[in-house]
């Protein structure tokens with residue numbers, strides 16, 4: 001993503017002139033679309049689900065339509081046969097401003113997040129206590145199919161693998177809407193590129209794209225960075241300053257490294273997402289915000305939620321469209337097109353890539369993902385140009401040398417048989433790893449391509465601790 005920044009320049013405003021527009025999808029008008037991209041589903045507008053957390057009916061859930069009645073009697077929409085629940089205990093009613101819970105003169109009372117109520121509003125994530133039975137409100141989505149894109153790029157993001165085209169299919173559809181997007185993926189997988197591509201394809205493309213790197217801003221300044229501050233709000237606040245939500249008015253705020261957002265700032269972000277209102281630090285004027293939010297993280301946010309480090313309600317607000325960007329090693333078929341694209345972009349258009357170099361590149365595991373590939377290619381182009389070579393070769397790929405099967409190290413104390421056994425095993429391991437990588441671990445497809453017996457390939461993969469599966473071919 002953006003290269004490491006100092007706290008001062010962690011916020012980057014781009015002018016509208018820099019907007020790269022791409023053709024609009026025809027599916028404008030969806031307010032909220034959710035998908036775990038990599039599958040092939042998206043959704044219609046979100047609703048709310050009441051999920052029973054405790055008691056005899058633990059795990060039961062009901063979608064909250066216009067009205068949902070809860071109680072022990074059989075004529076309730078959600079029947080809870082529990083001694084602490086009254087026959088007609090409470091009801092949930094959908095009103096224009098949200099969901100209202102009303103206690104129906106129950107014996108043991110109704111509580112929201114620990115407070116006994118007669119009537120109150122509930123938010124997604126709230127825990128409702130009906131007698132002693134706990135329920136939680138969760139967002140739901142009605143699922144509809146989104147087909148993989150027929151294009152092998154989404155704006156500047158290149159990818160012809162099924163996984164990337166599935167993501168592009170989703171993004172083409174949701175980019176023109178105002179849906180909040182959460183991009184999850186390892187470092188260097190292209191979250192930043194995708195965020196900018198969403199903005200470029202959105203109706204907000206002629207308004208600012210503003211990046212706040214939540215990991216690079218100091219703890220004490222992050223709130224001010226997001227919402228601004230008034231003069232004298234804290235030591236050093238010598239003048240008033242606008243925050244990202246004000247500066248990006250009408251545009252898009254990209255919250256990078258959202259997993260690093262301090263727990264005490266999380267409710268403030270939740271508030272602006274829910275109500276579109278915020279206040280500057282030290283200010284008492286409520287300001288309106290009209291921005292679209294895209295967030296990204298290297299962390300597994302659901303795991304952070306389970307560990308109590310990230311608020312669940314904020315997670316749901318951000319993950320209206322959750323997109324998991326796969327690591328490069330899980331989509332090796334993207335490598336040749338990325339290599340060609342990067343050669344052109346980095347001044348190496350005239351250079352050729354011999355097949356054995358391309359194979360080595362495709363076999364490498366790329367822990368730094370596309371950023372690592374780009375760095376190695378840039379170095380290789382420089383080396384080739386410096387030596388007058390017309391091709392990118394293994395010598396110019398230092399990080400890829402480990403994949404060079406020709407790098408033998410013979411040891412005089414080992415017999416021919418021992419030496420051969422060592423390299424046969426190594427050859428087998430690397431070959432199987434490369435082969436499975438080409439087919440995303442699908443053993444049947446890999447065996448077919450290599451004209452091998454499937455069972456034999458399965459045994460070889462197992463012997464070398466390599467993971468394969470029998471999933472459908474994509």
Ligand SMILES: Nc1ncnc2c1ncn2[C@@H]1O[C@H](COP(=O)(O)OP(=O)(O)OP(=O)(O)O)[C@@H](O)[C@H]1O
Nearest residue numbers: 001002156157158187188189190191192193370371
């Ligand atoms: N699909 C892609 N097509 C073309 N270039 C890409 C693609 N994905 C990533 N890149 C390039 O790889 C480099 C790293 O990408 P990017 O900064 O978007 O990754 P990131 O996931 O945001 O990383 P980090 O989490 O470390 O910030 C950039 O130079 C970017 O242009």
